[in-house]
Amino acid sequence: MQGTTSEAEDLKAVQELRGAHDRIVKELHKVVVGQDDVIEQLLIAIFARGHALLVGVPGLAKTLLIRTLADTMSLKFSRIQFTPDLMPSDITGTEVLQEDKATGRREFRFLPGPIFANIILADEINRTPPKTQAALLEAMQEIQVTAGGKRHQLEAPFFVLATQNPIEQEGTYPLPEAQQDRFMFNIKVEYPTEEEEMMVMKMTTATYKGAVERVLDGATIMRLQELVRKVPISEHVIKYAMQFSRLTRLNNPQAPDFIKQYLAWGAGPRASQFLILGAKARAVLQGRYYASGEDIRAVAHPVLRHRIIPNFSAEAEGITSDVIIDKLIASIPRAEAESLTDQRLPNVMR
8 A cells, every 4th residue: 555655646746747847848938949859858867867068059048048947946056157267166165264253263164166056057168177177077976075175065956067169179178088977968959940040039139038937946856856766667678778888889799880880989887877867857757657768769869979989980971979879779679678668657648
């Protein structure tokens, strides 16, 4: 009886998250035109407790989207503009010597930096040297920063949403592969369609000001993140997700010929973890309480895009990581993963 009650509560929470998803998207569209795929992937990353890297040319509303998303979720927002002279302490905070007026004693006190927020916008993260980029690593992985030998816990929920300009390479510092791997998603921000761009022109050259309403708060987000972790997933789908990582490794004898021909390096186990978590979050956002092979395929591009490294042959032929992922999706058999759609698994949308 207790298990049935717990399952009923979970299904109710799934409906709650599905409703919250629809309301958040509606609020975002008051300010941001289009970018449906980007919004969907951002929400998947957030409810899966992941960080995201948004790659797109300037002027595509990346900063506006992240700021508005923080508003709809009632989260503390902090924007850090990365520049070549930015120091790690400018992000994490620093210790200063202060005098206690009551006792006259001097002591070091920690002044928190801008990273002490819920949503961090790391704007143009590739414009700062590796030493400063690395200041984010501990925060992203451990949800804490260390200053003066002391650990300072960050407030949950905590997300780093970084932006990167793909066309301007002069004076930039490419993110090391280890740091890229910390990001759950690499989200491609594309140009708007002609209709969307027309709407942007009308909105931004007039007196229109979109006011968004708050949909969630931090405590609710953390509760819904726990729900995502509890979503059931079949072993068949887990094995299906693992194939996307394992088949990209050149030392795997089962790797397809195009992998050996076009890749210099493959994906590690973290890719499989994020494929599964992303699939669970996507399923719940769509109102389903199970993850399927379709969900794995839907998040394959943002998860793998920055984890597989094309070689010189691929670059010479114009073969990008997205093209390789398309080939990988087509080459992995789907039958076992699709058989997971077990009738015993609940679907609140039925």
